[in-house]
Amino acid sequence: MRLILKLLLVAVLLAPAAGYWLTRPDRVDPEAFAGLTPDVARGETLYYAGGCASCHAAPEAEGEAKLVLAGGHRLESDFGTFVAPNISPDPEHGIGAWSALDLANAMLRGVSPEGRHYYPSFPYTSYIHMSAQDIVDLKAFLDTLPASDTPNAAHDLAFPFTLRRGIGLWKALYLEDDYVLANAATDTVVRGRYLVEGPGHCAECHTPRDAFGGLDRSAWMTGAPNPSGRGSIPAIDPANLSWSESEIAYYLETGFTPDFDSAGGHMARVVENTSQLPEEDRQAIAAYLKALP
Amino acid sequence: MKRFALTLAAATMVAAPAMAQDFSAELKARQGQFRIMALNLGVLGGMAQGKIEYDAEAAQEAADTLVAVSMISQTPHWPEGSDNFSIDGTRAMPAIWENTDDFLAKWSDYGEAALVMQEAAGTGAEAIGPALRQVGGTCSSCHDDYREPQ
Incomplete structure (x- = not known):
């Protein structure tokens, strides 16, 4: 499929007139927003x-x-x-x-x-x-x-x-x-999954893309070339990131790695944001990353 | 003679990449000062997190060292042409030399944050965390613009 x-x-890239039905913009159900x-x-x-x-x-x-x-x-x-x-x-x-x-x-x-x-x-x-x-x-x-x-x-x-x-x-x-991590065992991982796969959009940089620019969900969080052309964005799946959960949470709070180097590049901006989150949320993000296969 | 020519050719090839200019002393100096900062931040961070038992004297020494590093003149460490597009062994981006004033202003920001730490470090473990975040903010703000991500 x-x-x-x-x-x-x-085909659509070559002939924009084709596939009209498949390419129509889809919208949310307004009912879901009534009375909130x-x-x-x-x-x-x-x-x-x-x-x-x-x-x-x-x-x-x-x-x-x-x-x-x-x-x-x-x-x-x-x-x-x-x-x-x-x-x-x-x-x-x-x-x-x-x-x-x-x-x-x-x-x-x-x-x-x-x-x-x-x-x-x-x-x-x-x-x-x-x-x-x-x-x-x-x-x-x-x-x-x-x-x-x-x-x-x-x-x-x-x-x-x-x-x-x-x-x-x-x-x-x-x-x-649907979530990439199908089974979240604890409430903390559920919260972390929501933050990472949802609003935090971590995978958009930390997961490689295919030729059409779609995320390769089979290589989730395994790192990717930097789209700017120089260097790469690190893998943060358990096989590649040896930091403990508390070290990950501390990094997201302060920008300090376990050996007290500091975040740079775009990640420095990410830490400016994650440092504003409640501590439980940083812990949840760390727990999620460690729960990945 | 042929052997000599070959040796000369080989030597030239090996030497070619470094021919531009040798900045190894400058790289060691500037990277060394960042190492000193990281080691001392590690002491303070360990105490803030409760991984190392708080010791007012050791915390004060670490903070004093951060201030001492901030007083090192940066001018000799950053010669023109020692950026990551020109030489190997550095992540210093050319933007440093395009925005030298801003780069040095960010270094001064670090110095001010280090002074805050110097006031706080000796007063108790719980005072270290906020000061550490301030120092860390100045590290990241400079790395964001001037250090190539790994």
């Missing part, structure tokens, strides 16, 4: 669990300025360079005019309010594990942040990746709502 879909993906009351404090935790600012804050922003989600961070890939958009509450240039349902369609299905596919550089493949309540809470927190009127920059992609319709097929192949 996957091979057939991959062949279809090729937002919890801003919970939304703040999700904001740090998801690391929104790591991509959506302006690239040079430091300290308080990281709360201004003006966009502009450039993500290099084999398909071209993606530019993170403005998701501040500005009604025109940001997402201030969006409803929680709009945010849900973006984060859980990769579909814009206008019904266009988002590129999977926006990791909805991970966010799909988040709940309706999560999205409502997160939207309420995002609405409390400062607005920015920075206009969005266009992605810099090569043909045929400029054809967004093809993303519909990509989603049919790679947008899966």
Whole structure:
């Protein structure tokens, strides 16, 4: 089945008119969002669990300025360079005019309010594990942040990746709502699985991708080449990461490795976020990583 | 004669990659100071986590050492051309030389965080954690921009 879909993906890339039905944007059920009351404090935790600012804050922003989600961070890939958009509450240039349902369609299905596919550089493949309540809470927190009127920059992609319709097929192949770790033995691992596979989107960098840019779930967390072209992103599965659970949790809190080197590169930004989480959540992430096969 | 020519050719080939310039002394110096920092952070971190029994004197010595390292002039350690695109054995990115002022400002931030640690370390194990996070923040903030990830 996957091979057939991959062949279809090729066909659609070559002939965008084909596969119209398979490529239509799919949306969440609005019923699931009716009557939910937002919890801003919970939304703040999700904001740090998801690391929104790591991509959506302006690239040079430091300290308080990281709360201004003006966009502009450039993500290099084999398909071209993606530019993170403005998701501040500005009604025109940001997402201030969006409803929680709009945010849900973006984060859980990769579909814009206008019904266009988002590129999977926006990791909805991970966010799909988040709940309706999560999205409502997160939207309420995002609405409390400062607005920015920075206009969005266009992605810099090569043909045929400029054809967004093809993303519909990509989603049919790679947008899966089941967890990679099927059996979570304890509540702590369940929480860790949700944080890592869901909002934390750790696998998006720590798991290798296939030729179409989909995550190779059979090589989960076994490391990957750095998409910037130099160096690699380390494997963090139990076979490769010898750190203890408490060492992993301490790293996510302070950025210090067991031999007191410190996090660098993009991981330094991740630690800025994980250091804001409750200690139990860092412990849960560590427990999940150790529970992987 | 032929043998001499071959030997010369072989020697040239071996030497070629290092021909650019020999920065081994500078690399040892700058990497050594980071090692000193890591060892002393390890003492403080171990005490903060309860892995090492708290000892006010040892904690103070570790913190004093962090401050001492922060006072080492960085200028001689970072000659132009000693970046990871030009030579092996370093993860120092060319951006250091493009944004020298910012790079040195980040080093000063480390120095200020080390002073906070110097005040805190002798007062008790529970005071170390917050100061350590502050020091760690300055490490990461510089590594984020200027050190190539492994």
